[in-house]
Amino acid sequence: MTIALLYILLSVLIVISIYVIISRNLFSVIISTTIFSMVCALIFLLLDAIDVSLTEAAVGAGISTILFLSTIRYVDIIATDTKKSAVPIVILFFLLLISISILIYDLPEPGKANVVNNSQATKYYINNSTTEMGVPNVVTSVLAGYRGFDTLGEVIVIFIAGISVLGILRNTKGRT
Amino acid sequence: MIEANIIVITLISVALLISILRFIFAEEIYTKILATNLIGTKIVLLILLSGTLSIEKDFTDIALVYALINFISTIVILKYYEDKEKCNEYD
């Protein structure tokens, strides 16, 4: 049952992404990316990746819609109807789709325990997280405990993004 | 319970497909925002129903985040669209 629902949702994703390519109105493109993130989060939930699903719902559907809309209001191109045809992009899209779906056969099956990627470190985290860290959620203990240095890098990246947005937008409209 | 659950999941996914079509073939932006709201509500229901089938117990948190984000994005899209309409009015 879950597999059938998964296939329906994946086909919905393909339909929405084709619409994003074809549509020439920036406003409806942004709304459709919101729908794309919503469906994507449901797929992550069905695959039991609950933290990823929460992140996708909050970041993809919530804050990025707000920031995209702020951006197109700031640069003043809300709806553009260009005469350029979308056919080459659609052909490119289908070529990419076919090549990726051929490549998918070489990937290991998701969630299997005897795959090489899941054999060494993952087993250690799952077995020792509760006794070493005292945190029942393994994702949190890996993110903040075992791989704390990576998370530090991520936080600094977000910090630098904030600083550079501030530096680009500061005083440009006030002075001229 | 499980059989009824599966029937209802099928019904709601058919409804999801229809509302995606409504979104794509809409002729004005208000209908698109309405379809977005509809899809968000459907996805909250799908999360609640498939959560009872799966082993995860935290699905209610995600459903609550969903309901919240759906409201926020609807209001924000409407606000920016209204601003644009106001600009057109005074031109």
Add this chain to the structure above:
Amino acid sequence: MKHHTVLRIVTKLIIPLILLFGLYIQFHGDYSAGGGFQAGVIIASGFILYNIIFGLEVGFSILSINMTKNLMAIGVLLYIAVGFMGIIQGLNFLEYNSLLSSSKEGQLLGIFLVELGVGLTVSNVMILIFYSFNNMGEKL
């Protein structure tokens, strides 16, 4: 959007719930889904909703631009300070074992503080980006 009366009343009801739920995700992240990043984004979107409906001036009187700048720096500094606590006590960088008397409690406290730093930075960066795109012609 001040002319929508119903929306204003409902937002006044909803905003505390959103902030409370963000804090729940922040501090309950050890036991269920969630963590600093998601909580920061949810709190930021709640605050942005408030700004959109009641106007940016009201938002500035609650959380000014200088305050967001300071808070996002404090988040990163909190993270790094927790890391240096390990070095001071003779361990590696970002090793929380000796923060408290027992090793397990030290790990819990370390993870809690680190997530708090992540949440502060993420929420304030998002609010700052929103502010800088939306107040046109003002000096930042």
Add this chain to the structure above:
Amino acid sequence: MSMIEAILLILGGVTALIGTIGCFKFKDFLSRTHAVSVVDTFSTLLIILSLIIHNGFTLLSVKLFLILIFLYITGSTAIHVLTQAFLKYSKKEIIK
């Protein structure tokens, strides 16, 4: 499995489908809001009520009840605001 839960659940699914078909078939915006409101209020009420009966009186049921209240408030408000904006700014003639 009790009979009441199954009946409530299937009624909820059927109302969701009917509301969506209405939203697809109607010609103008205001009729569509009418069809969407059915999904936002009646269908969520039936499905979440059925899940609450299934779970009994637990923490999960309290959370489900919170979701129900939240969906009721926000869904109705969003459609109300949307309709008001349509009436104020739309260029088309409204069919009386």
